[in-house]
Amino acid sequence: MKKLLLLSASLPALVIADMAVAQDGQEEDTITVVGSRVKGRTALDSNVPVDVIQAAELQATPSLNMKDAMQAVSPSYSVERDAISDGDSLVRSSSLRGLHQGEVLTLLNGKRMHRSAIITYGGWQAADVGSLSVNALKSLEILRDGAAAQYGADAVAGVVNLTLDDSEGISAEANFGQYYEGDGFSYVLASKAGISLADRGFLTVTASYGATDPTDRATNHLFALDHIEKYNAQEAHVSAFLAANSGATRNDALLDWGNSGEFADQFFLDGESGYSLPGMDGSQGWQYEFADPGDLDPDTVAPYGINRETQFTVTWNSEMEIGENSSVYAFGNFSRKYHKEPFNYRPSFPSTYRSGAGGAGATFDGSTRDNFGVFDVVSFDYNSYRDAYGQAAADQYSYLLRTIAPQAPLHPSTLNPNGGFQARNIHPNGFTPWFEMDSQDLGSYLGFKGELDNGLGWDIWGSVGRNRVDNYIYDTANPSMGAPMNDDGSINYGAAPTAFYIGSLVNIERQVGADFVYTVDTDAVENLNVAFGGTYRTDQYYKITGAGEIERSGRTYSGWGSWRPGPLAGDLNVGSDGFGGFAPGVVFDARRSNWAAYLDIDADVTEDFNIAIAGRYEDFTDFGDNFSWKIATRYQLIEDTLAFRGAASTGFHAPTVGQINNTQVRTGFRADGTQTQSGTFVADSPVAQIFGGVVLGPELARNLSAGFVWTPGDDTNITVDFFQIKLRNSITDSPTFDRDDYPAEFAQIEALGIPGAETLNRVDFLVNEGARRVRGIEIVATHNIDLEDSTLRLTAAYAHVKLNVTEHAMSDYDLFNEENLNNFPHKATFTANWNMDNVSVMGRARWWSTMRRVTGFDNNGDYIGTTSDLSAYRVDENPSRVYFDLAITYDVDEQFSVTIGADNIMNTFPKKNPEVVERSGLRGRQYMDFGGMDWMGGKYYARVKANF
DSSP: OOOOOGGGGOTGGGSOOOHHHHTTOSOTTOBOSSSOOSTTOBGGGOSSOEEEEEHHHHTTSOOSSHHHHHHHHOTTEEEOOOSSOTTHHHHOOEEETTEEGGGEEEEETTEEOOOOSOOOTTSOOOOOGGGSOGGGEEEEEEEOSOOHHHHOTTOSSEEEEEEEOOOOEEEEEEEEEEETTSOOOEEEEEEEEEEESTTSEEEEEEEEEEEEOOOOOBOOOHHHHHHHHHHHHHHHHHHHHHHHSTTOOHHHHHHHHHHHSTTGGGBOOTTGGGOOOTTOOSOSGGGGOOOOOTTOOTTTSSOOSSOEEEEEEEEEEEEEEEETTEEEEEEEEEEEEEEEEEOOOBOOOOTTBOSSTTSTTOOSTTSOOOOOSTTOBOOOOHHHHHHHHOHHHHHHTGGGSSBSSOOBTTBOOOBOTTOSOBGGGTSTTOBOOEEEEEEEEEEEEEEEEEEOTTSOEEEEEEEEEEEEEEEEEESOOOGGGOOOBOTTSOBOGGGSOOOEEEEEEEEEEEEEEEEEEEEEOOSSSSEEEEEEEEEEEEEEEEEEEOOSEEEETTEEEESGGGTOOOTTBTTBOOSOTTBOOOOTTTOOEEEEEEEEEEEEEEEESSSSEEEEEEEEEEEETTTEEEEEEEEEEEEEEETTTEEEEEEEEEEEEOOOHHHHHOOEEEEEEOTTSOEEEEEEEOTTSHHHHHTTOOOOOOEEEEEEEEEEEEEEETTEEEEEEEEEEEEESOEEEOOOEETTTOHHHHHHHHHTTOTTGGGOOEEEEEEEOSEEEEEEEEEEEEEEEEOSSOEEEEEEEEEEEEEEEEEOOOOHHHHHHHHHSSSOSEEEEEEEEEEETTEEEEEEEEEEOOEEEEOSBOTTSOBOOSSSOGGGSOEEEEOOEEEEEEEEEEEOSSSEEEEEEEESTTOOOOOBOHHHHHTTTOTTBOBOOGGGOOOSOOEEEEEEEEEO
């Protein structure tokens, strides 16, 4: 019987991208690893949608990260491009069918792949698909259905299986690309060597090295422009004042500038308009003074785009017969990835200056806003410091304080001639912290498999995976540390540490498993396959505190300084600004184990009717046990023309030990540009308990799917698939608790004695809150045309995904963004592949629908926080866009081929909307970058391949 094209519900598999492969289309005998344990089952026979994407298809998207290629061909798969997002920028947060990457299970050669050590902003931790290169793969499979009953925890939205290359021979390729803007040059050099092991097995090794230069899609940073403008006005005022007033000093001129200059209404002293600025009484000129901006360039001071990244990857894949019906196999991967990203620019304004007249957040000239925190001036005087820390400490650090001698009724306070420590003098022009991550990833798998004489197949295996991410930051400051003292008693700002080793994150997973499969000989059904087995896994996650000093790239990185409270702690921010170091109080070493057993029965009841039932029990040492089940079926209603399939299942996502135990303090910004110190705490920690936090538990899922395949002719296939996923005890971020809204609770936090608690102004943690429901539809149509001397293959794919939060305690603000930012509501691709002899052409169109979000502003552009009714907010829209890709491949001979092409060949950008973006505190940025839509512009590329 001719196979129906059941795989056509698979969106990416049908978008053939490598022109050399496109001639043959999708082979009917493509074997799948996921979806069923029936040996030899093809993708076309599967009773659930399984996408099989050949490695050559992924190569049509020129990116160092494989996730970009997956997104280009799969409307159900989305990946973010986070320019400034800490570890999210390294692992590139992604989603499948509207669910987070932590709700998608990743396998390597059919075995669970270990997770990255990165915990993203949403609290998710998942395997880093981008740690492997495309040239290491034979194929990639995406099972788009709940599969926890078959493969275990986390397979809620689906399963991604990476199959390593097992071919023989030697090959090499070089890929080069660059954006139309002239930046973002990238290259990947890759090679493969595969040999036969005495005709009893194989060994295939791949290696690749690639690098991407940064891009910048921001224009002038308004704070930097403001600094230059005010400095020039200040110096003109000073010159005019000194010329008009004989004997006057620069201090006199600065006092006049601050009190009666052109911008005097933008200076606020202690107590004015509600500002608390101890010591800022207007008695000294430096309180109004802008530093010389020097070579400050508003156009380049805060780049925003793709970040600098390099990656080296090695994989190995081997199997060898050791008996008549048995073999040993080993495979694994090692990768080293370096990533550097800029954080937000911190302007060096005087503490008394407000870029928005009339108070924080108010608009001045319709543009800039407040941006303070790291540049606060010390408020300690000698007496208050002595009372807090003792006489010896006051004497030692008096050069940093507002006064340098005791105050007494008969002894007036002695003002510090230095003016007291001002953190802005470390970076007089302001600064942009640079965050560096060095990721080392290793996974190793070993197993034995075979078949007994009675037909029982067996597979005994084990693995260990480890990911370590070292974190560094430079061009920043730890304000609480102050700066050393010069011999003359002044402050040596140039010697203040500005580079820090934050610490390291480590995730280790070890597992052993045994899998068995047996085909039962029975006349009751056409075929009966029984699979069973079990696994035992241990998870370990720990943080390494920043310590000592590290020499790296010509800089000395201070480990202690990234987190250690300095002599001005309790007054100024503690920790490296931008990303605080891992202090001993927040590092942890957490472990857990779990075991699982499963049974999977698959029966061809008749030639046309298949049904599969699976059940899996898992027990975790930290939160208990779970039982998941699944029923899936496929029925061929009309031979060669119409088939139906469907599935129902339960599943769960187990929170990782990293999720459960993580504590981190980050420097961030409100939408109005106000700098914040935000703390993420353990769900049941004393801090979280103040706001109602409890122990974090697993998410529970119920999946339903149904679809049909219509094949009206030999060359045409149309498929439609519907799905629904319901989640209970959904894991999400708690509301962000702001100090301004919860003063009593933050007083309780300070009473806990947590270092740096005085500077915290935001708190959040993970919670199991309410329920979510995802519904969607996926449609694919394919048509093959045989021309006189060539072939043409057309593929159209569409996906609609809608997320609803059905039970929650969210604000309107959080609810709107939760439901609208996780996935594009509509995405589609149309691909045409034309092949003639040794020339192939691929054209592709990608459509992204409009996305919406709220950022905390009303329709007048005023920041109103995150607790108002939805009707009070301005809704920002990222309008829909269509992107076009084109590639041409020429096969020089059987060994060599050359490809030239362009992604986004029309150089399409999202709608330029700088006024909306600027009023959201994103300085100099032109485009709304949320949702994963391309905002880099066109990119051309070339690839040369050789096979020997």
